[in-house]
Amino acid sequence: MENPPITIASKSKAEKRKKSSLWGQVLQRFLKKKIALVGLGFLLFIFLFSLIGPFFSPYATEGVNPTQINLPPSSEHWLGTDKLGRDVLTRLMFAGRISLTVGVGAMVLSVTFGALLGILAGYYKGIIDQIVMRIADILMTLPSLPLLFIMAAVMSEWKVPTEQRLYIVMLMLSLVGWPGLARLVRSQVLSLRERQFIQATDALGLRDHRKLLNHLLPNIVPLLIVSGTLSIGGAILSESVLSYFGLGVVPPTASWGNMINAANSLIDFQKRPWLWIPPGIAIFLTVISINLLGDGLRDAIDPNMKRR
């Protein structure tokens, strides 16, 4: 039912004959994907917007300004101001830093956990496999939103300063995110470990950590790049939900999710859409770009990889 996955080892042999590296080929294929390039472009734009945007904003250091409350968009404040007189566009940039950091951070953590546990489970099988996969099963049995809510409530008890709440959110999202990845990695490793190049490492008598890190890991990197990219989008969406409900990143630290929280006040919701629509659009554009990029990467890295 599945196509035999093309191994990197056999592929690179074929490609050396053409005198171009494996990653060179990937790059060439990727550059042909116009939609994915558009996604990448957009993503770069959003990164730059959030990272260096504030340096161009005259309102970045000013913050609260009681004389300029709830102004609609104008030539001075392109997206208006909020109830404390802060410039919404500038706040959107700062919020972007937080939301993107949470997304990337949660991805790095869940890829690390997922890859590590998946490789161990798939390579050693037996008892380690049983333990890791049973835990993953149990975590995947529980509905993720209630699970996140519980963790958020528990971790609120730790009295983390508000500006460091984003690390808590990252940790939470990665705890929910690793089981799916571990499963993917495990099934890949289960098939890889029967391959001849791994048997060769056995014959050479390599130590386990060299086998795992130098020979198995490089072969699951393509899988990790694709699922990692796509999981950033998911993490940003989850963060926005949590922050919207006041369980994620909390004010005064801005995130795109908690900016939309303004919609909970009836008057802001009906009369001041500039407070909550721009952050929503920012999330939308970021996630759609990430998904387009991830999809393009999947096709470029391994055209035979199963679409999920």
Added chain:
Amino acid sequence: MRNYVLKRLLYLIPTLIGASMLIFFLYSLVPGNFVDSDPNLTTERKAELYALYGFDQPDIERYFIWIGNLLQGDLGYSLQFQRPVTEVLGNYIWSSFFVALASLILTWLIAVIIGVVSATKQYSFFDSFITIIVFAAMATPSFFLGLILIKFLAVDLGWFPAGGMITTGSNLTGWDYVKDVAEHMILPVLVLTMLGIGGLTRYFRTNMLEVIKQDFVRTARAKGLKERVVIYKHALRNALLPAITLFAFELPALFSGAIITEQIFNWPGIGAIYMQAFTVRDYPLLMGFTMFIALLTVISNLLADLLYGVADPRVRLK
């Protein structure tokens, strides 16, 4: 086959025990409880209530009491509603169920149609357009989509009611009541449909593309059948078959309520009740509901695997 089912059922037991432990001990870590959230109580009354609800016993003992009752089908007593949890779930689950069912039917209908058309006209304008729409639907946060729809369609244009299940203060009966509820259902169903449609459309498109390349489709064409017959009678049937496993995965979603969407639209379903129970720390209700969903999830996973064997006899279940 029977051995396989038995083996899988046996496997469910440790998973469910693990899930129940995780649920219980996670909720017991959550700060605050129902009694403490009421500031008007005297210290003596608090102690009385603690004893009554069993909060004064160690967690381990409470876990065994809870799991013992659970095995007898008793999910405990909701502190907030002062009724058995099973009764509360029974009361609110149906309003969630109807919204979920309506959106499920709509999602599948639209996804099959779009998926098939998109696959038969691969790389056409329609196909690219749909791909963009699908990506857009998957990238929108559900609560934001709900807010936008309320803002523009309900508040500004006034086409639909903004929230709730019935018009406030109305005393409708019979058909008028059904019509009123249906009107209130439109926006939540729309949100759930838009959110669910993306993945499914992509799934049907890829499936169709795979099936269309098969030999039997070429044979059907070679026999001189009409293209419509080839697509809908020969290809679509085979593309639909594997999807019944996906259908099984949807089972928990039918009963679990959509926490975010119900919250946004003020829909009195189980998801909104969950959020409410979470704020007042009504643990029996929270734990009972989470356990119920966990049970549904493992059953539907098993069902999906079994159905996979039914749909495709080449898959041997061992």
